[in-house]
Structures are given as C-alpha cells and as structure tokens.
Amino acid sequence: MFTTKHFIWIGICILFILIMNHYAKKEDFTLQNACYFFMFICLLSETTKMMSDMIPSTHGGMHLNPQSLPFHICSILLFIAAYITFGKDGPLKQKMINFFAVVGTCGGIAAILIPTYGVEFNVANVYQCFMYHAALTWFSLYLIRFKHANLGMQAFKDNLVVLFALLIFNLYMNSILAVYDTNFMFIVRPPLEGLPFLNLNHGYYIYLFRIIMLGVIGLSLFHLPFIVKEKAVRQKVILTSLSPQLFLYQEKPPFYAGGLYYESIIESILNVGSHLIDDGYDEFIMITADPLHV
Incomplete structure (x- = not known):
C-alpha cells in the first residue's frame, strides 16, 4: 500500500478518469452513452474476474470462488448500473442514480487507495480491480457533474437506508458463506492488515462500529454541500416569489x-x-x- 507500484496505479487511474471526463464533455455524452460505455467496462471486468477466480470443484470441474461473488458494495453497483442503463425512467431509477453517484465515488476512490488484490503488474485481477474502480469513479462523477443525480436531503435519507439494508444483508451472507471465509463489505475483518484506523486492535465490535461510522460520516460529508445548496435554492425561490x-x-x-x-x-x-x-x-x-x- 502506497508503494511505488501503487502510486503508478493511482496515476493511471487518475489519468483514465481525467481523459474520460474530458472526452465525455467534448462528445457531449448522454446518460445512455455513458451507461453503455460503463456496462462495457463492467462486462470486461466481470469476465476477467470470473476467469481468474475459478477454483477446482470437489467432485470435478471448477466453480467460481465464493469470495468473488458480487456482494461487495462496488460489485452490487453492477446491477444498479444495469438498471440505470436498461430500466424504465421514474422515481426508482432516480433513486438508483442518486445512490450510485455517491457510493460509486466513495467506493471507487477507497478501492483504488486500498488495493485488496495487490499492485503487481503480472496479476490479471490487479488490472481488473484498478480499471474497474477507475471506470466506476468516472461514471459516478459523470452522474454528478452532468446533474443526473439529485443529492439533496431526501437522497441522503434514502442512501442511508439502503446502506444499512446492505449491511444487514451482508452480515447474513458472510455468516452463510463463513466456510469460504468471505468478507463482503469488509464487515468481518479489515480489507488489509496494518491499517491505522480500520483494525481489530480493540476487538471486533469496535472495528464494526468504526466502519459503520466511517460510512455514515463519509455519506454525510458527501451530501452536505448538495443539501446546503438545495436549501439555498429553495429559500431563494421563496424570497423571489x-x-x-x-x-x-x-x-x-x-x-x-x-x-x-x-x-x-x-x-x-x-x-x-x-x-x-x-x-x-x-x-x-x-x-x-x-x-x-x-
């Protein structure tokens, strides 16, 4: 973490995000264009991960490593992206966009800074991890920059509820798949050893409390400027009328x-x-x- 190779990967991800951001603006990407591009990246990413994470099955053949099931928060966003791309316009789709914009930005940046697959240049999953999360970060920022996401107070409440629902869901999933040592959403143990804040030095429940509070605080700080702006616009409309x-x-x-x-x-x-x-x-x-x- 934060080695020379890691900084190279961070630089590559930043360059990709900047290039895609410029290209989307230059070509005047519609939401549908951006969705199709991101879904293409998702397809490549999931294909690479599945081909790389197949393990021998007990009775012959192979199966996907249960640790690679799409229950991490960034993997769950794959299904939300599919709904945004192909789903019907309406309040539900808007809620999906609002959730994706916030969680995708925070999750993508966090995954780039905390490389759970390592930073080696000869491992396929490392390429998959960094490039997928770079694309995830770009698409999330696209939704915000081009005002497809509405991140006011109502969106904050909705996103908080969804995050807690996913937390409870993965508490169950990690328990069901405990024999495979899964760690979805990193609520079983930290993503890496030796992290300064997210560690088990003070016991599991302190760690769980910290990761929950980190999510709540991060979500609140992300929404705060949009909530303030929403309030200012509403009051301006009232004063004007x-x-x-x-x-x-x-x-x-x-x-x-x-x-x-x-x-x-x-x-x-x-x-x-x-x-x-x-x-x-x-x-x-x-x-x-x-x-x-x-």
Whole structure:
C-alpha cells in the first residue's frame, strides 16, 4: 500500500478518469452513452474476474470462488448500473442514480487507495480491480457533474437506508458463506492488515462500529454541500416569489420564521412598518391639527 507500484496505479487511474471526463464533455455524452460505455467496462471486468477466480470443484470441474461473488458494495453497483442503463425512467431509477453517484465515488476512490488484490503488474485481477474502480469513479462523477443525480436531503435519507439494508444483508451472507471465509463489505475483518484506523486492535465490535461510522460520516460529508445548496435554492425561490404586497394584504401570516433567513424577516417587518407609516401619516396630521377628529 502506497508503494511505488501503487502510486503508478493511482496515476493511471487518475489519468483514465481525467481523459474520460474530458472526452465525455467534448462528445457531449448522454446518460445512455455513458451507461453503455460503463456496462462495457463492467462486462470486461466481470469476465476477467470470473476467469481468474475459478477454483477446482470437489467432485470435478471448477466453480467460481465464493469470495468473488458480487456482494461487495462496488460489485452490487453492477446491477444498479444495469438498471440505470436498461430500466424504465421514474422515481426508482432516480433513486438508483442518486445512490450510485455517491457510493460509486466513495467506493471507487477507497478501492483504488486500498488495493485488496495487490499492485503487481503480472496479476490479471490487479488490472481488473484498478480499471474497474477507475471506470466506476468516472461514471459516478459523470452522474454528478452532468446533474443526473439529485443529492439533496431526501437522497441522503434514502442512501442511508439502503446502506444499512446492505449491511444487514451482508452480515447474513458472510455468516452463510463463513466456510469460504468471505468478507463482503469488509464487515468481518479489515480489507488489509496494518491499517491505522480500520483494525481489530480493540476487538471486533469496535472495528464494526468504526466502519459503520466511517460510512455514515463519509455519506454525510458527501451530501452536505448538495443539501446546503438545495436549501439555498429553495429559500431563494421563496424570497423571489414573495413581494411586499403579499406581506401587506394577506389575511394569514405570509411567512414562517423557520422558513426564511433573519434578514428577510427583518426586511418584511420594515416593509409592513413602512406601509403603516404611509397610511397613517395623513391621519396623524389630521389628529394633531384637529383634536376632535374621529
């Protein structure tokens, strides 16, 4: 980890992401174009992994190593990518895009930084791992950059629920396949030995708590700027739609303090005050000039 060969692979992945990002912008990739390209990479990746991870079967022949089943978070994204590519447009597809954009970016970068297959240049799975996760990172960033993903508060809640559901699912899958020493989503043990934070030095439950909190914090920080932007846009729309007339002539209170900035509340008060002064000025003059005026 972070050896010379690892840095070379990181450089290759960054170069691939930058080239694809430039090409997608230059060629004005549609979502369908990007999906087809990524699905092609997925096909190559899974074919390479399956051909490389076949092991002898007990009664003859070969079968896929259960450790290579697609239950890691990045592998699960294969099926989500297929749905995005071929599925019907609608709320479910949008939720899939929102989930893919966040988890694909975080998972892809994490997999490049923590190479579970090693960094040797003569191992097929190393090529598969780095190139797939580079393509995964690019496609996820594409969904964000070209505004296919909506990463506001609702998307944050949805993604959090899906992540916890996958956590529970893989707790069961790792238990069912414990004889094969599976470690899907790395909730059995750390992805590599000697990691500074993700380790078993303080026991398994502390490790599990750390990896869950790392996921929650990472998801929160990723969504935070989009949530702030969403809130700012919503408040701008509200402020634009409101006018002094709404404050002056509506029978019900035209706004709620929790929905606007303090500046807009003060401005509204000043608008109402100005209106009262304008309407009452002549009346005030008449009263002071004629005390008997009713």
